[in-house]
Structure formats: structure tokens, C-alpha cells
Amino acid sequence: MNNFTEDIKTYLETKFGNSIDEASERQVYQALMVKTRDILSQKRYKYNSKLKNSCQKQVYYMSMEFLVGRTLRNNLFNLGLEKEVRELLSEYYFDLDDIYAMEPDPGLGNGGLGRLASCYMDAATSNDYPITGFSILYEFGIFKQIIKNGWQHEYPDNWLDMGSYGLVYRNDEEVEIKFYGKTTEEWTEKGLKISHKDYTSIIAEPYDLMISGYKSDSVNVLRLWKSKANERFDIKLFEKGEYAKSVESEVIASSISRLLYPADDNDNGKALRIKQQYFFTSASLQQIVRKHFMNYNTLDNFAEKVVIHINDTHPAMCIPELMRILLDEYDYSWEKAWEITTNTFAYTNHTIMAEALEKWSVHLFEPILPRIYTIIKEINNRFCSWCNEIGASHELETMSIIHNNMIRMANLCIVSSFNVNGVSKLHSDILVKDTFKSFNRIYPGKFDNVTNGIAHRRWLGQSNPELANYLNNLLGVDFINDLSKINKLIEYKDNEKVLRDLEDIKRIKKTQLAIYIKESTGIKVDPNSIFDVQVKRLHEYKRQLLNALHIVYLYREIKFNGLRPFPRTFIFGAKASSGYVMAKNIIKLICSISEMIEADPLVRDYIKVVFLEDYRVTLAEMIIPAANISEQISQAGKEASGTGNMKLMLNGAITLGTMDGANVEIHNAVGDENIFIFGLTTPEVNSLALNGYNPRELYLNIPEIKDTLDFIRIIDGNGTNFNNIVDYLINNDPYMCLADFISYIESQKNIEKTYTNRAKWNKMSLVNIAKSGIFSADRAVEEYVNNIWKINKVR
């Protein structure tokens, strides 16, 4: 690896005819991307031979989303090359950070679920586990968000122009995918043979993104499929005179991998989404089976050597696809194929809300995937018969896979997987006690929990090097390899010097963020103010509105009631799904509150609101280390886990949260005195919903609520008013913001009081960092490995 810097120079000379001192920044960027990829490819080659020789079991992680984040810094960090490259570049007056900034953020995901998949790829690789990720090479990732006059606008994210240098095209592993057409049955000497005729053929091209492990020989791959028309197929049709059909393949192919759906809830009923799902699951399964058969010359041992993990229901078509391959291409009996299939798949659920579970209408589904549909129907028929046999037929109303002409994908996954897990203790509890309780009765032991975790090497090591280096020197333990060791920090909880040092580091990160805020919004914020942060997708259930209500409450108190609070900066980052009108209105409200404050010479000295546009991994890496308060204020029982809460805790922010998702476990880890918990609990929410939530009564009887809401009616949004939001809060807010409002402002007051006691606050912050070890993705991956995947490290 010593000649890495030599390699960079040689690349610049041969590719561009430039010596390094003549090269442009863009050329240096390209050289670093390509040469880093080459090192990884080389390492991959060795790793892969070891893997092949060992014949060991492997995991395939299927996800429609991988929110990868920038790769160059991550790879140099993991390869231990950062320092050397930085020194080389600075000799020639290049700044490595400027080069990093040229890389587009590969935004192949919406939010938590996609980022989780990427954190797990990093952790599994760093711990030498054999894992391959599968997804789609979206030409356009999550949209670029621009805020104009307070409104969100979406622009295409053409990340491949500068982002494709990290990809390796594997032209030897293309796969054909079939859509539409009809199936025919024919009796042969081998029994009933199903064939698929008159289909439209699409080609899936594989592109590999190398995933490096931290100080490890392992290099795993994230395989991304790109769609293209099947030219051979088109020419055949053309010769037969079927011109229209020959164009069809072109049209379908060009749309499938074009863009990531920018919704993180169930934007149901889109034919293109079905095609995307089948496209990448079929391509992946065909490749996995082909490779297995080449190695073992049989599929009888498939489930012993392969575990396929389904990240939410989006890749659920893997299941009927494996059945199809076993039945139609390898002539297995149904019974044998089903045995293999049900021992192969494990499914993670990420949503509690029953209404948000993925469903497809049979009318839409069947014509696109006729064979897959007949297989799902057969799985369901057999499942229903079995339920009859065991006396569970009265529960088929909720458990049947096909119901009222809808295919319920979660039910398909539960019936066909050997394991189903939720993503936090509370969430997994709700799954077995409520959402899937009938299934839990008939499949005792199938459900379990793996609380989410985060890649601390990215979310501390890389995004907050100041803190990471400090802790490294202070603790003298290798917490970057093993985050549980960070617990040693607790020994310093009463050490004044350490507490002050931590405060200083926080101030450095706040100052860096303040510069960015000034550049991007024009708003000057004070690094000595409290940085109160809510960053996540915009959703009613996450209740950014509740945060906004508190700010308006403070505004009124300062303006009319003489309140002079400790200065605070409220920081928001959030993308709204493009069709989500309420979410967009909430962004507009927050931006209008920000403007109203900036226009008020009295109030603006105390509070500031900044909405940072285009929240994404790269921006998160800047905001999270600078936070004092981590807002995790979803209605109890609605956030499956949350992972931003863990990243913020790791960076010393203190959680202000409801007893929801992983907040419950954060509360448990740090103790009641190191977190601010407020609001109704899940059972209280449920019983209030049952007995009738009456927000109008709250509005009429509680002056703080009435004054705040009445005031929102007169906020000026440059020609927009917010009556619709006020009416929603008073009449039909399913997430009951008003029920938690008083409890929330009480906690906010408590926070202010605590913050002014700097020693106390710093100690709380220290405890949060020290107790964050259990939220490492390494721990989560280890649980998947031991309890579900049962795989070994590659040695």
C-alpha cells in the first residue's frame, strides 16, 4: 500500500498527461476515486478466493435502498490511508477535504431504512462477515431539495456524473428478467411443466460498489442492478413484425432503474414500483442460485449455505422468485422447494402502523408477473388449508396473504421466513402483542428483536474526529474497533477538566456548523446558544409540528410576556415525500416562523430557527456533532426505532423524547436523570384513542394551547396562512400533538434550566456518550449473526 501515492501520480500522468502539480482538482478527485476502487478490487480478489475455498454460509442482504453516503473518505479512513493522502496532496496545495466535497452523496435511499442497510454493510464487513448487498442502480437518487419562499422544490439528483468512478461493471454476469406474457401448463415425463410465453424481456446489468472494512482484509460488495433493453429479444420480435412489442422492452427497461421512489411510507399502487421490486429481486436470486449451483452442483443444500435477508417487505418477491426457480428451472417438487425456501429467508419489519404495511392489488399485479402471482396464490392456498387444519381459520381475516383482492406482502414474508424481527424492544413487542399477534400464536418462536445500531466509525470516527481523537487519547482503549469500550468514559463523569474539554469540542463543532448555516441561509447563529436539533424525514407522526408549536409559544412569551430565555437555535432538516401535502405545509410553516423571528429585533436575540435544505448523509455528518438537544418526539408507539437518536447520543446530545422506539432503550441505558422524557406512553395513547381524544377541549381549556394556535392563524407566510394546520390540530390530528404539548413545554423549560448549569449539563452529555456502546451496528450485526444468520467470519 506504500505506493498508493505513486499510483495516484502515475494515474494522473497516464490518464491526463499531467504531473500532479499540473493536475486540476477534478483530475485528482478522479484519480483518488479510481485508485481507491482498484485497491479494494485487489483486496476483494484475495478475500473472494478465501471465501470460495471455505465453502461457508453467506448472507445476501436485499434492500430497495442503501443510503450509502460519500465513499471516498470512508474508504481512505478504513484503509488507513487518510493521513498519507492528505500529506501528499498538501505538498501540492490540494486540500483533501475539498476533494472529498466533490463526491456526490450516493442517495440511494429515503431515510432510516436505507441508512441502516448501509451501516450494516459497513459493520458486517469490518467484522469479516461474508455479506453481499443487492439493490438497484438508480440513475437518480433521492431528489435534491431546494427551499424557495419556504416551499420545498425537488430537483433530480444526477449522482452518476461524478459518482460512477467507484463502480465496477461486471459485464460477465448479466441476467434476463421476464415481465408480462402468459403461463402455459404442459404434462411432460417430469410431470407438470409451466412455461412463460410472450413475455417482455429486460436485461439486468450488475455494477459493484466495494464495501471496505475498517482495518480488515475483508471487502464485500454492494451489487446494484441497472436495467437495459434486451436487444437480441427486440431483433427477434422485429423480424416477426412485432414492432410495437420490440419497443416495449426499450420503454420498460429505460424506466425501471431510472429513479428512487421518494416516499418513505406506502405510496401504494404504482406499476413501476412492482417492476422495480421484481427486477432487482429476480436478478439477485438468479445470480445467487446460479453461483450456488456452480459451486455445489445441487440446490439441495441451498438453505445450509445461503441466508437471504429481506429489509422490510419491499424485496418480498424474492420468495416466490426462489420458488419459481426451484420449481420451473430445477424441477423441484412443491414440497421440497417450499422446504428450501422457508429455511432461506429472514425478514425485518420496520413499520408498526398496520395501515402502512405494503399491499398490492391483484388486478395490477397479475398481468405484470403472471407466474409469480400463481405461486403466491398457491402459497396462500396451502397456508389457508393448514390454518384450517390447526383450527386457526377464524384468524385468516388478518393472516391470509391475499385478502379482498389485495396481496399483503408482510403476511407473505411472515409465512415464508424462518425468522421475523422488529428493530427495537418496544417495536418488537408491539409486533407480537398487536400487529401480528395471530401469527405469533401459530408460529411461536418465529418473532424476535434486534435493536438497530449505527456505524460509529462513520458517525463518530469520521464525522467528529475532534471528539474521536480526544477520547482516544483520554481513554487509551480501542473504542473505534469495539464501541462497548467507550463505557470507560464514565470514570471521568466528575472530572471537571474532561467535562470542560468535551464542552470545548462541542463548541468547535457548533462553530463549524454556524459557518455553514451563515453560508447556506444567511442567518447568523450564536455558537453559545443551545443547538436544538430535529433532523429526519418529515412526517406527521414524527411531529415536527409539536416542535414548531413550542417555538411559537416561546415567541409569544418573549414578545408579549417578558420572557428572556437562554438563547437557542432550533435547527431542522427534513425532506418531505413529493406528494405529501401536509408535510410540505409544515416545512412552509417552519420557514415562516424563521422569517418572522428574523424580522423581529427583540425576539431574534433569543431564539433562531434555521431550516437547512437538502438534509442528507453529508449534512447529517455536519449537524449531528454540533447538537446539544436531540428531538425524538414521535407519538409513542409510532417510530419503529429511530437511528438518528443513536447518532446524536454518541455525539453527546441529550435526548428530548417520548417513550417510543429505541428512545426507550436510550432511557434505560442513561437513566432517568440523563434524558428528558415527556408525553403519553404507548398504552396511554391507545387508551386515549379508544376513549376519544378531544383536542378541541384542550384548545378551549388550556390557555397556552389556545394562545399559541390563535397566533399561528395570524402568521404571515407571504400570501399563505396556516389555518389548515390549526384546524387539523384542533379537529383531526391522529398523532395528538395537543395531548403532549404541555408536557413538552415543561420538559423544554427543564432543559433550559439544566443547560444553564453547565457542569450538570456536561456531565449528562458525557454519560450519554459513555452509554452509547450498545447502539453500535457491530453489536446489532453480531446479534443477527448469532441468532438469525448463523454464519462465520471469513478467515
Ligand code: 26Q
Ligand atoms: C413502500 C411502497 C411504495 C413506496 C415507498 C415505500 C417505502 C419506502 C421506504 C416505505 C417505507 C420506507 C422506509 C421506511 C423507513 O425508513 N423506516 C424506518 O426504518 C428505520 C430503520 O429500522 C427505523 O429506525 C425508523 O423508525 C423507521 O421509520
